[in-house]
Amino acid sequence: MSSTALRRAAGVLGPRAVPDAPLGARTTYRVGGCASLLLVAEDDDDLVLATRAVEASGVAVLVVGKGSNLLVADAGFSGLAVVLGGAFSGVDLEPDGSRVRCGGAVDLPVVARRTAAAGLRGLEWAVGVPGSVGGGVRMNAGGHGSDVAAHLRRVRVLDLATGQDGVMAADDLRLGYRRSSLTPSQVVVWAEFELEPGDAEEARSEVAEVVRWRRAHQPGGQNAGSVFTNPPDDSAGRLVELAGCRGLRLGTAQVSTKHANFIQSEPGGSADDVVALIAEVRRRVAAATGVVLEPEVRLVGPGGSGYGVGSP
Numbered sequence: 001m002s003s004t005a006l007r008r009a010a011g012v013l014g015p016r017a018v019p020d021a022p023l024g025a026r027t028t029y030r031v032g033g034c035a036s037l038l039l040v041a042e043d044d045d046d047l048v049l050a051t052r053a054v055e056a057s058g059v060a061v062l063v064v065g066k067g068s069n070l071l072v073a074d075a076g077f078s079g080l081a082v083v084l085g086g087a088f089s090g091v092d093l094e095p096d097g098s099r100v101r102c103g104g105a106v107d108l109p110v111v112a113r114r115t116a117a118a119g120l121r122g123l124e125w126a127v128g129v130p131g132s133v134g135g136g137v138r139m140n141a142g143g144h145g146s147d148v149a150a151h152l153r154r155v156r157v158l159d160l161a162t163g164q165d166g167v168m169a170a171d172d173l174r175l176g177y178r179r180s181s182l183t184p185s186q187v188v189v190w191a192e193f194e195l196e197p198g199d200a201e202e203a204r205s206e207v208a209e210v211v212r213w214r215r216a217h218q219p220g221g222q223n224a225g226s227v228f229t230n231p232p233d234d235s236a237g238r239l240v241e242l243a244g245c246r247g248l249r250l251g252t253a254q255v256s257t258k259h260a261n262f263i264q265s266e267p268g269g270s271a272d273d274v275v276a277l278i279a280e281v282r283r284r285v286a287a288a289t290g291v292v293l294e295p296e297v298r299l300v301g302p303g304g305s306g307y308g309v310g311s312p
Helices: 003-016 044-057 108-117 124-128 133-138 200-217 236-242 271-289
Strands: 017-022 034-041 061-064 070-072 077-084 091-093 099-103 152-159 165-169 186-194 253-255 263-265 298-300
Touching: 003 017, 003 034, 003 044, 003 077, 034 044, 044 077, 044 152, 044 186, 070 271, 077 186, 091 108, 099 108, 108 124, 108 133, 108 200, 124 200, 133 186, 236 271, 253 271, 263 271
Parallel strands: 034 077, 061 077, 070 298
Antiparallel strands: 017 034, 091 099, 099 186, 152 165, 152 186, 253 263
8 A cells, every 4th residue: 555545544534543553453363563544433423534535545444343353464454444433332122122233343242142131032152253243244253053144134334435325134245154245345334133032041041051162162362263164064173183283383373272273373473473374274284185275364464365375
């Protein structure tokens, strides 16, 4: 991204923009570089301001949620990162109904607990996903046999690159396994879910069971959850183990010994080490099984989403 575009964007944003803002620190990996510009959008006016900055400059833009599916390269992101602030963290339950509207910045575990306490069933699985509602919609997050698509009704989406702002039906998002049609410049301002009335105590028990299962089967520390999507009718973790990669280390990054589809980074580690380890695991799995695993984690920075698999 040219310095001219960044200066123009900064000129439009004025004091609302933070230059050279740590971005890797906003991800669950806790490693990686800075964003050239950062805007924490506290209201709709800030989102409109971001749109004007992008239109005036052509600057690259990235919407960041809780960073639970991002890996920011050590070189950082040369562009404008936009984060939704507290005004987009509301959870509104329909009185005597089954719909819930959540701001794009709401933590998915918060939604799971709030809806379960109200006796609304369908999002209990989300307590195990450390992401935001907006990010969950973008990647159709899921777990324990369900996903966002199962209960999503509609969303409000604002495109920071075009200024287009409107409500979209869930069917228009082309939601699939860990994917949607949303682009990096599109902000999920809010999402509305249609849930199923049920027993609050049973819902809370299911939430507690998801938490227990996660603690028993998944590692803590600095990671972004599942690194690879599961191939059809198979498990990425099984293939990584089959290729002998459990516990494999490169520099400050290591394949988890608890769950082979997780890669952990050391405190103060290098994002580029994580990228290199992802590429090496892909290479070894391809050589051992003929399957080229697809990363679920999105790489931000130089190289885009490219994880070289090398020669199998």
